[in-house]
Amino acid sequence: MKDQLFAVIDVETTGGGINGNRLTEICIVLLRGDEVIDKYTSLINPEKEIPRQITALTGIDNEMVATAPKFHEVAKKIEEFTRGAIFVAHNVNFDYNVLRNEFRELGFEYSRRKLCTVRLSRKLIPGLFSYSLGRLCDSINIPLVNRHRAEGDTDATVILFQRLLSLDEDYRVINSFLHARSRQATLPPHIDAEQIHNLPESAGIYLFKDRKHKVIYAGKAIDIKKRVVSHFYDRMSKEYELGQETFYIDHETTGSELVALLLEAECIRKYYPRFNRAQKRPGPVYQIVSYMNQRGVLQLALEKTSKQRESIGTFYSRALAQEKLEFLCREFKLCPKYCSLQANVEVCSHYEIQTCEGICGDNEPVKTYNKKVNKAIASLTEESSTFVIREKGRHFEEEAFVLVREGQYQGFGFIDSEARGSRLEDYEPFLKRQVATYHTHKILSNYLRKKGDPNVTFYEPEIEEVSRAVNRAEKNAAVMASHGTLSLF
Structure with a gap:
């Protein structure tokens, strides 16, 4: 590993989502082990307008890149420069995906093993308030000059990576991140791998939360762990942005897919998460x-x-x-x-x-x-029937149930699988009351239409009700x- 090539890279772009980003600048510092052996840096003509807010952040404007080489003119140089090297960047998925998309536009596949200095820092320098490049450099006294320019950010990342190499002398952590089955490099930078490890492989709902613990996405799954991880393998701009803003993942198992659907609808109604599109407004x-x-x-x-x-x-x-x-x-x-x-x-x-x-x-x-x-x-x-739906519970000794009274959804709960409620009152102590909405009615209507009555117990209305x-x-x-x-x- 002492002779391993590392290409520490930073790119600046036009913004506009991961699929719409075009390069405006790139810097690559080549290391053999922890020694710098070469550097390549260049402005890139993105062949599109650079938005004002991006210019305000980076200082790169349309005039600066007008005479710069276009990506196809430097692609071969970049490919050769990084050949055989491990791709290293601070929040590596961003830089790697932008560069890979540029190669794809030319009809070529760009593939490198990769390391994320955010994730490495969280592992080797735990307990810091923030792992953004600026805050991290302040915390451990790394000079950061010319912020938000490719060369300035790359130079700081090189020093950071050298510090990380010194903290991992036997390369145990780095090798674990590079392992073929490791998902470390795929996970968003702010999510501790332990959070993913602790997710259950059963039905329920999951909540993505930002730095302030605000819910930004609610989802349901038959297999929570598998579904959560699938978000991070998706290369869509929306999924990438969701990953970048996720710091915490909460979950709740339900056993039943029906209960998961109802609980997801309640979470979307309650939290109105920014990244959820469906179920925010009632349909006709x-x-x-x-x-x-x-x-x-x-x-x-x-x-x-x-x-x-x-x-x-x-x-x-x-x-x-x-x-x-x-x-x-x-x-x-x-x-x-x-x-x-x-x-x-x-x-x-x-x-x-x-x-x-x-x-x-x-x-x-x-x-x-x-x-x-x-x-x-x-x-x-x-x-407007009164009925109870009995479904699979969270473990073999219980069942989930959903209660509908006079056509109105009341909520769900969990009850001992041996218990058979002969009266509605038998379910009341275990009921988690929920708000009936357009979406909960539609979920139940679709369930009854597809599943029929095998799991449904109907209760006759009282004479007084009729x-x-x-x-x-x-x-x-x-x-x-x-x-x-x-x-x-």
């Missing part, structure tokens, strides 16, 4: 609503909304909602015109539903028709009749 739902028209006829209609509001029924596709309206129309002999299944007609003439008893042609009393509508509404209310549903429908009808206004159930 279709709701069956009722209102009293000018004739005093109680009508049913379909309404598309992005908000969860009280209604007769909520559906996650227009087709399902329309199908339910058609069923109610046939089952309770309602009028297609007054169920919003036909428009701009004097008298209904639906091609399929012909059960109307004449309300649209003044051949049926309004009071009689409204009673049928109320019965239809009550029947739909009764369909009675209240009917009375509520009749009361609302009376209120609408007196006010003549739109009302949502």
